[in-house]
Structures are given as C-alpha cells and as structure tokens.
Amino acid sequence: MNVCGLRLSARLRAHQVPLRRFSTAAPKDRKPFFALRLTFATVAHVLLWGTAGVVLTNYFLPISGPLLKDPLPIRGSPEEKKTIEELEASASKLPIVKALRADPEYKEHRPWTGIPEEERQHRYTPGVLQGAEKIGYxxxxxxxxxxxxxxxxxxxxxxxxxxxxxxxVLATIVDEALGRTAMHVLPTRNAVTARLSINYRRPVHAHLYPKSSGFVILRTWVIEHTDRKGVAKATIEDEFGNILMEAEGIFVVPRGWSLAEMPKGI
Structure with missing residues (x-):
C-alpha cells in the first residue's frame, strides 16, 4: 500500500460514525410516576401556603372578623357602660397606674371635666372620640x-x-395633649397649634388585639416657652415601654388675638 492509500485509510477511520446500540425491549412508561410526583407537589404547596396564610392572617388581622361584622355598642347603652367599667378595673391593675397614684408628685384628673357635658358632646376629642370602643379610658x-x-x-x-x-386620630390625641401641657406655662392659658411634627415608629393596636390590651402611655413635657409661645414634646408607649410614636408641637398666642382662658380641668 502506498503512502496515499495509508493517508486515505487514516482519514476514513477518523470520520467513522460510532455504532448505536438499540434494544428491542419496550420503553419504560414514566407518565404514572410523573403524575404522582406532580400531585404530591401540588398538595404539599396547597397545604404549606394555605397554612401560612391562615397563621399570618390570624397573627396580623386577629380581629378583622369582629371589627367588620360586630356593630359598635350604642353610646350610653348598658353594654357600653359595662365595657367602660371593665376598662376602669383593668387600668387600675396596670403597674404604671399604681405607681402614679402612689407618687405624691403627681395629681390625677380626667381631661375635659371642666367643660359641661352638653358642650363636650359637640367637641371632637371629648365628644365624638369618646366611647368604650374609641377612647374608653x-x-x-x-x-x-x-x-x-x-x-x-x-x-x-x-x-x-x-x-x-x-x-x-393619634395625631389629634397627641396634639391636644401637647397643647394642654403648653397652655399651663403660658400666661393666657390658651394657644393654637403652629406646628406639629410626628414620627410614627410602630403600629398602635386596639384593645381587642391579642398582644395588646389597648392601653397606651402618653407622656408630655415642655422644652421651652415664652409668654406667647410654648414648645412641647410627647411620646406614646405601650405597657412594656416600647415607644410607638414621637411628636413635637409649637403652640403660640397669635398677635392681635384675644383668646379666652381655658377653664380648669382641661
């Protein structure tokens, strides 16, 4: 064999296609196994995400059912009076209330008692916002x-x-608490809100929420004042001392205005 023949033979061997092995056995039917796996995966996902949905709903919206379905008690009804009595009893057991009542530095009073009842009913905070399922205590x-x-x-x-x-509503409550505190250091004992800044740090839960009785502690204090301006700060905390909200307000007596002095007990 000459050199050309050897080269041609080598090229043919290099380009040979490998033989495939074929089997005469019937192919395995994988469809039943695939359908079984698919069914198992679907059921597992339904159970997993369904359970997660129920748990998360009960955790974050535990009172969504009663909140949307149960009507609020009628103002002045026996049901509302009973709820308010229960709130009074629960508040008296709070450590913060016990400590304040035992401290001679503090004097206890209920806001807005200096305004007649018939007039309070026509005001927002002492009237509209009052009630067992609103500001109950x-x-x-x-x-x-x-x-x-x-x-x-x-x-x-x-x-x-x-x-x-x-x-x-929280802004309204804080605004009035800050204004009440500022008014006590102003000669006129009255002022209007010039500026109110609020930092909402955590949600404030209603008293039907399982993790909260709904009692919050509202602290206010004056940081500076003149004869015509008072600056006060406030915090809202839960029973465990966690700060839920912070605020600062500036209250002024506008020049040229003649503001009537607020009655005692505001």
Whole structure:
C-alpha cells in the first residue's frame, strides 16, 4: 500500500460514525410516576401556603372578623357602660397606674371635666372620640413641674387598618395633649397649634388585639416657652415601654388675638 492509500485509510477511520446500540425491549412508561410526583407537589404547596396564610392572617388581622361584622355598642347603652367599667378595673391593675397614684408628685384628673357635658358632646376629642370602643379610658397625671403622664384605652372604633388605631386620630390625641401641657406655662392659658411634627415608629393596636390590651402611655413635657409661645414634646408607649410614636408641637398666642382662658380641668 502506498503512502496515499495509508493517508486515505487514516482519514476514513477518523470520520467513522460510532455504532448505536438499540434494544428491542419496550420503553419504560414514566407518565404514572410523573403524575404522582406532580400531585404530591401540588398538595404539599396547597397545604404549606394555605397554612401560612391562615397563621399570618390570624397573627396580623386577629380581629378583622369582629371589627367588620360586630356593630359598635350604642353610646350610653348598658353594654357600653359595662365595657367602660371593665376598662376602669383593668387600668387600675396596670403597674404604671399604681405607681402614679402612689407618687405624691403627681395629681390625677380626667381631661375635659371642666367643660359641661352638653358642650363636650359637640367637641371632637371629648365628644365624638369618646366611647368604650374609641377612647374608653383617659386619665392624666400632672407632675409639679408641668409634665404629664396619660393612660388611655384605644378601641376598634378608631381604627384605620383592622386592629390598628388610625394615625390621624393619634395625631389629634397627641396634639391636644401637647397643647394642654403648653397652655399651663403660658400666661393666657390658651394657644393654637403652629406646628406639629410626628414620627410614627410602630403600629398602635386596639384593645381587642391579642398582644395588646389597648392601653397606651402618653407622656408630655415642655422644652421651652415664652409668654406667647410654648414648645412641647410627647411620646406614646405601650405597657412594656416600647415607644410607638414621637411628636413635637409649637403652640403660640397669635398677635392681635384675644383668646379666652381655658377653664380648669382641661
């Protein structure tokens, strides 16, 4: 064999296609196994995410059912009076209330008692927002230096998101508490809000929420003042001392205005 023949033979061997081995046995039917795996995976996903949904719903929206279905008690009804009595009894057992009542530096009073009942009914905070499922309990302890500690019960009637007290209602409550504190250091004992800044740090839960009785502690104190301006700060805390909200307000007596002095007990 010459050289050309050897080269041609080598090229043919290099380009040979490998033989495939074929079997005459019937192929395995994988469809039943695939369908079984698919069914198992579907059932597992349904159970997993269904359980997670139920758990998360019960954790974050535990009172969404009662909140949306059960009507609020009628103002002045026996049901509401009973709830308020229960709130009063529960508040008296709070460590913060016991400590404040035992401290001679503080004087206890209920806000808005200086305004006649028939007039309170036509005001927003002492009238519209009052009730067993709104502001059901509201007591303030005033210290000799003018700072205050308030204890309030906030119900489902003032919620925005189910179980969470509306931020606008909280702003109103804090605004009035700050203004009340600032007024006590102003000669006119009256002022208007010039600026209110709020930092919402955590949700404030209503008193039907399983992890909260709905009692919050509202602290206020004056940081500076003149004859016509008072600056005060406030915090809202839960029973465990966690800060839920911070605020600062500036209250002024506008020049040229003649503001009537607020009655005692505001």
């Amino acid at each position: 509201n007591k303030v302890w005033v210290k000799r230096d003018g700072s205050t500690v308030g204890v309030l019960s906030l119900g489902r009637g003032i919620c925005g998101f189910p179980g969470v007290v509306h931020g606008g």
